[in-house]
Amino acid sequence: SAAARRGGRPAEAKSWLTLVKHKREFPQWRQRARAEAWLMEGRDEQAPMPVARCSSTTNPPRLDGILNEPFWETAGRLVPESHELRTDAELLIAYDAKHLYLAARCQKIKNGIYRRDTRPRSYDADLAEHDRVHVSLDIDRDYATAYELTIDHRGWTADACWLDKSWNHQWFVASGGTNFWTFEAAIPWDELTARPPQAGEAWAIASQRLGPARSVDQAPQHTPPVAYHLLLFK
Secondary structure, eight states, rough: OOHHHTOOOOHHHHHHHHHHHHHHHOHHHHHHHHHHHHHHHHHHOOOOOOEEEEEESSSSSSSSSOOOHHHHSEEEEEEBBBBSOSSSEEEEEESSEEEEEEEEEEOOTTTTTOOOOOOOTTOOOOTTSSSSEEEEEEEEEEOOOOEEEEETTOEEEEETTBTTOOOOOOOOOEEEEEEEEEEEEEEEEGTTOSSOOTOOOOEEEEEEEEEEOSSSGGGGOOOOOOOEEEEEOO
16 A cells, blocks of 8 residues: 555555455554545544654754753654653654754663763664664555664664664764753654655654663564554644
8 A cells, every 4th residue: 555655546555455444353454554544535533543743843953962952842752662661751753854853851760770881883783781762764654664763871873774784874863861861863864765754744653662681682572663653744
C-alpha cells in the first residue's frame, strides 16, 4: 500500500488497506491500516492511532542540551516506551527548513552511573551499558523499514537504515542535564529525504527508553519499537 501511494496510485493503495483494516487477528496492522485510511480520506474524527505533532520553528536551537528555547515548550512530544524503567521521560520533535530536531528529557535512574565522556565520539558506538533513547523514523509509513537512531546520556550515538548498520549519516548531538539527562539533536533533511516535509504531511515515529545492561552478555536483545505514532507536520 505504501509503495502504491508513493507511486501515485491511490486507488491501489486503498485496495490493499481494505484487506488489512478488517483483520481483527492482526490488531497492530489493523490499526495502522485504519490510520492510513484516515490520512487518505482527511476525516475530522480522532485518528485511529496516537498522534505526535511536529511544530515548525524559525529559530533553530543552540545545541547545548539545555532545552531552554521557547519552541521546545510547544514542540510535539511523546513518551518513549520502556519495559525496564519506571522513570519519567519524554521525546520532543520540531523542524525548520534545514533540519529535523529531536530532544529528550529523561529522569536519571536511582544509583545509575552518569559519568561524562570527553573522548572523541565514534560512529555506531556500543551503547548497551548506558541509559539511552532509541528512535525509529518511518518516513514512508510502511511500518516495516525505518531510520534507527539511538542517543545515550553522554550524547554518543548509533544509527542504522533499517538493517544496514553501515549507514552513517551526518547529524549533530549535544547532551546535558542534572537530575534529568537531556539531549538535543539536529538532522539535516538531505540525510533523510529528497525534500523537507510540508505542513500537513505525515511520517510515523516510535521511541523506546533502554536502561544500561549490567554487562554486554546481559544486554537485552533489542528489536525496534513497534508502538508507532503518526508524526504530523504542522
